[in-house]
């Protein structure tokens with residue numbers, strides 16, 4: 114596996130990714146806004162609109178970090194018409210990194226009452242996406258946002274997604290992808306390699322972690338290749354949608 118420009122073992126890669134997120138956990142939410150100019154909020158909103166979960170959904174949000182997807186999930190359900198949820202919904206936020214989950218839990222403990230339906234529940238699970246401590250066919254939806262590119266063995270993570278979903282369950286992934294416009298692609302490169310590490314340095318005091326994040330984006334497979342990987346583990350009806358000219362893409366697939 115690669116890390117930066119070096120070649121390292123898979124174990125070493127997992128452990129280096131771990132320390133990157135350990136270092137950035139405290140400044141993660143602020144950095145997300147700064148680096149994406151707030152766009153990550155819009156992209157995550159679109160992901161939830163596409164998933165359009167009905168009451169009674171059991172969502173597993175993998176690499177869930179500080180809980181942005183879970184937050185949108187519960188908010189979406191609270192605003193559903195008709196509002197009554199005789200079928201309670203549940204979301205599990207899972208992440209390999211305790212520091213990220215702790216940052217999320219802390220943010221939530223103060224505010225979640227206002228935008229959560231009283232019957233809907235959330236739990237937090239420390240887990241590697243490659244090996245989820247979760248029963249077979251126990252969730253109706255699986256999401257992973259800006260997470261899969263950090264996972265060392267992506268196919269293994271996709272197989273786990275397939276395993277934990279019930280038949281009829283849906284897989285959705287939001288991830289950086291390939292920009293499909295040449296002029297924009299040039300500007301995006303400049304921004305990524307010059308501005309983002311500099312922002313990392315100024316806001317989080319950490320140039321290298323943010324340089325890693327940019328490199329991991331560049332190494333991630335393009336839209337079609339990733340769609341092929343999703344089909345490869347058995348998902349059907351696999352599609353993707355580009356957002357912001359392919360800066361990010363939403364991939365979707367079903368277990369039948």
Ligand code: SAM
Nearest residue numbers: 134176177178209210213241242258259260263
């Ligand atoms: N989904 C959140 C969001 O969109 O704001 C967090 C995204 S953050 C860029 C990536 C997350 O992936 C980090 O919280 C990191 O700890 C987690 N991660 C990295 N490798 C992982 C793995 N193998 N299994 C589970 N989570 C992992």
